Amino acid sequence: xxxxQLLLLTLALPSMATLLLLLASRPGVTRGKxxxxxxxxxxxxxxxxxMASFTCFYEFRLRGEALHASIGEWIPGxxxxxxxxxxxxxxxxxxxxxxxxxxxxxxxxxxxxxxRDQRRYYGSLLLFLAMMKLLVLADNYLLLFAxxxxxxxxxxxxxxxxxxxxxxxxxxxxxxxxxxxxxxxxLLGIFGLFHACGSLQFDAVAxxxxxxxxxxxxxxxxxxxxxxxxxxxxxPLHVWLPDAMEGPTPVSALIHSATMxxxxxxxxxxxxxxxxxxxxxxxxxxxxxxxxxVFAATVALVENDMKRVLAYSTISQIGFMFMALGAGAFGVxxxxxxxxxxxxxxxxxxxxxxxxxxxxxxxxxxxxxxxxKMPVTxxxxxxxxxxxxxxxxxxxxxxxxxVLGATLGAPNGWLLFGVGLGTSLLTACYAGRLVFLIFFxxxxxxxxxxxxxxxxxxxxxxxRLLAIGCVFAGLLGPIRWSExxxxxxxxxxxxxxxxxxxxxxxxKPAARTGLDVRFAPLTxxxxxxxxxxxxxxERILDGLVLRTARGAARADRHLLDGFVxxxxxxxxxxxxxxxxxxxxxxxGLVRGASGTLQFFSSPARALQTGFVQTxxxxxxxxxxxxLGYYLAH
Amino acid sequence: xxxxxxxxxxLIVSALLLVIGTLGxxxxxxxxxxxxxxxxxxxxxxxxxxxxxxxxxxTQGQAFALxxxxxxxAEAVVGLGVLIALFRNRGTxxxxxxxxxxx
Numbered sequence: 060x061x062x063x064q065l066l067l068l069t070l071a072l073p074s075m076a077t078l079l080l081l082l083a084s085r086p087g088v089t090r091g092k093x094x095x096x097x098x099x100x101x102x103x104x105x106x107x108x109x110m111a112s113f114t115c116f117y118e119f120r121l122r123g124e125a126l127h128a129s130i131g132e133w134i135p136g137x138x139x140x141x142x143x144x145x146x147x148x149x150x151x152x153x154x155x156x157x158x159x160x161x162x163x164x165x166x167x168x169x170x171x172x173x174x175r176d177q178r179r180y181y182g183s184l185l186l187f188l189a190m191m192k193l194l195v196l197a198d199n200y201l202l203l204f205a206x207x208x209x210x211x212x213x214x215x216x217x218x219x220x221x222x223x224x225x226x227x228x229x230x231x232x233x234x235x236x237x238x239x240x241x242x243x244x245x246l247l248g249i250f251g252l253f254h255a256c257g258s259l260q261f262d263a264v265a266x267x268x269x270x271x272x273x274x275x276x277x278x279x280x281x282x283x284x285x286x287x288x289x290x291x292x293x294x295p296l297h298v299w300l301p302d303a304m305e306g307p308t309p310v311s312a313l314i315h316s317a318t319m320x321x322x323x324x325x326x327x328x329x330x331x332x333x334x335x336x337x338x339x340x341x342x343x344x345x346x347x348x349x350x351x352x353v354f355a356a357t358v359a360l361v362e363n364d365m366k367r368v369l370a371y372s373t374i375s376q377i378g379f380m381f382m383a384l385g386a387g388a389f390g391v392x393x394x395x396x397x398x399x400x401x402x403x404x405x406x407x408x409x410x411x412x413x414x415x416x417x418x419x420x421x422x423x424x425x426x427x428x429x430x431x432k433m434p435v436t437x438x439x440x441x442x443x444x445x446x447x448x449x450x451x452x453x454x455x456x457x458x459x460x461x462v463l464g465a466t467l468g469a470p471n472g473w474l475l476f477g478v479g480l481g482t483s484l485l486t487a488c489y490a491g492r493l494v495f496l497i498f499f500x501x502x503x504x505x506x507x508x509x510x511x512x513x514x515x516x517x518x519x520x521x522x523r524l525l526a527i528g529c530v531f532a533g534l535l536g537p538i539r540w541s542e543x544x545x546x547x548x549x550x551x552x553x554x555x556x557x558x559x560x561x562x563x564x565x566x567k568p569a570a571r572t573g574l575d576v577r578f579a580p581l582t583x584x585x586x587x588x589x590x591x592x593x594x595x596x597e598r599i600l601d602g603l604v605l606r607t608a609r610g611a612a613r614a615d616r617h618l619l620d621g622f623v624x625x626x627x628x629x630x631x632x633x634x635x636x637x638x639x640x641x642x643x644x645x646x647g648l649v650r651g652a653s654g655t656l657q658f659f660s661s662p663a664r665a666l667q668t669g670f671v672q673t674x675x676x677x678x679x680x681x682x683x684x685x686l687g688y689y690l691a692h
Numbered sequence: 693x694x695x696x697x698x699x700x701x702x703l704i705v706s707a708l709l710l711v712i713g714t715l716g717x718x719x720x721x722x723x724x725x726x727x728x729x730x731x732x733x734x735x736x737x738x739x740x741x742x743x744x745x746x747x748x749x750x751t752q753g754q755a756f757a758l759x760x761x762x763x764x765x766a767e768a769v770v771g772l773g774v775l776i777a778l779f780r781n782r783g784t785x786x787x788x789x790x791x792x793x794x795x
Contacts, residue, residue: 667793667794668791668794669790669791669792669793669794670787670788670790670791670793671787671790671793672717672718672719672726672787672788674793675717675718676718679714679718
């Protein structure tokens with residue numbers, strides 16, 4: 060098969076399945092037993108699209124150059140085509156999306172078995188997959204933006220999947236609105252790019268990148284960065300991701316950890332030629348990444364909701380990726396993105412398995428001792444947590460090491476490196492805490508504990524495969540063995556972090572309480588997520604937005620309503636006057652005319668009785684009169 | 693004794709018939725009776741015609757009377773037809789309840 064068709068096919072398969080599920084079948088929840096065909100159909104579509112992606116990748120490796128496929132002009136004269144391209148960057152993400160996607164779809168078959176609205180779930184998930192593939196395959200910024208908005212929509216739909224729960228609907232809205240801020244920035248960046256380059260094709264922009272004036276470049280990269288911050292949940296737009304955990308757990312695994320939230324990293328990497336030309340913005344990227352990494356890691360350390368720990372961990376790890384991006388090491392960032400996708404999606408699937416076993420309970424404080432009851436979940440999740448912690452030999456170790464190595468090359472590199480190393484320690488610590496709290500610590504007595512059981516094989520199979528990925532994915536990337544001192548250092552740091560977690564959660568829990576008491580204000584601040592959410596809600600939502608809304612309401616009531624009511628009053632008065640004129644002047648004229656006529660015509664009318672005999676009488680009288688007159692003369 | 697009946701008698705009868713008929717047309721309410729009164733008026737004319745025809749020994753008058761009878765029959769037919777249509781529409785044959793000529 061020729062290349063364009065192949066590229067199209069890999070995009071068209073999930074799109075068509077989406078259409079089939081969302082449009083072609085009867086909407087709404089089915090009665091009785093939940094349907095199973097949507098899940099099976101969706102999984103087959105993902106499998107087929109994965110195979111198509113692999114064929115594309117094979118073709119790409121064979122040719123050694125980027126593949127292109129053009130469907131045609133989208134907006135003529137705007138430099139926006141419906142074109143797809145596949146280079147190394149796209150290929151990595153394409154295979155990742157399809158691969159993790161397949162795992163999550165298979166997992167969902169078991170996890171979402173009891174859900175009533177299978178069609179909507181799989182339709183939205185497939186919509187996400189199609190849009191994500193459009194995002195990574197697009198060959199221009201506008202088409203990328205279309206995919207970008209598409210994944211945002213799918214994310215919104217899936218966070219709010221359980222829309223009957225207030226919190227889920229709220230979280231979906233929050234994610235949508237926060238993303239909108241970022242998307243507005245991205246859109247401005249696209250406008251700027253078109254203004255500066257006259258085209259939105261990646262290759263055309265890359266050709267013209269050198270000619271863009273520096274100020275314009277700074278503006279463009281800053282606005283693009285705002286878009287990336289929104290989608291990738293970085294400071295200051297990170298608040299939506301923890302709330303997004305209201306979505307079903309497989310969704311969190313696919314969208315809110317492995318793929319969609321990394322779209323920002325992809326965007327910056329894709330625009331790498333712009334960011335390298337604007338070093339001050341790049342430095343900003345690195346600083347924001349470092350801040351986010353350390354901030355989110357500290358919150359993950361004290362969070363008690365299992366999925367929120369993982370969400371903050373995701374934010375922190377994407378912070379790492381941004382550090383690498385800021386240092387100009389785009390390949391390293393993508394490397395970390397890939398390994399992170401493996402272990403984080405596995406962690407989420409494991410969390411789903413635990414939630415499944417505990418019947419929806421996701422409070423870490425109420426877990427413990429599940430090691431014996433769920434051996435496979437325990438093993439796979441531990442592998443993933445070790446990979447997250449960066450234990451030597453596992454995927455996360457190599458990529459995190461590469462990121463740390465890359466930061467040294469950036470301006471103020473030592474600072475970034477120090478923050479990165481500190482965050483690694485925190486990461487290992489909270490990863491260890493997660494595993495210890497779920498699987499090791501003596502269980503608190505809780506009803507859900509008694510019923511705990513291992514998950515069905517259909518859920519364990521993707522977890523096993525991903526665990527293999529967590530072990531070996533590190534070998535895919537650029538490993539620089541020459542940096543062995545760095546490797547030893549980060550290995551020691553990660554093991555130290557795990558030891559800390561072991562110390563405080565397994566061997567001497569009492570020491571933890573002591574620390575808690577001594578640093579009460581600090582832990583309190585961490586528990587409140589550095590008050591960021593509170594400040595956003597109080598200052599921005601309540602303060603700014605509500606005050607503006609109240610002002611607008613007052614203006615509405617007094618100015619607009621006054622105008623409306625005033626015009627109503629004026630209309631009423633005018634109509635009163637007009638009624639008076641109508642009744643007394645115009646009607647008077649008409650009535651006067653008819654009355655005059657009536658008055659003067661009344662004698663004539665009296666003649667006409669309408670009775671035939673009256674006429675006959677007049678007739679006879681006239682005849683007699685004529686006769687009398689004749690006889691008299 | 694045929695001379696005992698002079699033309700004057702005929703004229704008197706005819707005049708009586710004319711007056712009776714005219715009064716009938718003017719005073720009776722029932723249209724059927726009014727139509728009958730019209731017949732009386734016509735026959736008053738007929739008597740005159742026949743009487744003068746006899747007096748002058750000419751037949752034109754009698755022929756004319758036959759015409760009048762024929763016309764009277766036709767008039768009665770049309771008049772009764774109108775009357776039936778009127779009754780069907782208005783439910784009455786009384787002249788003082790019908791004031792349609794005003795409009």
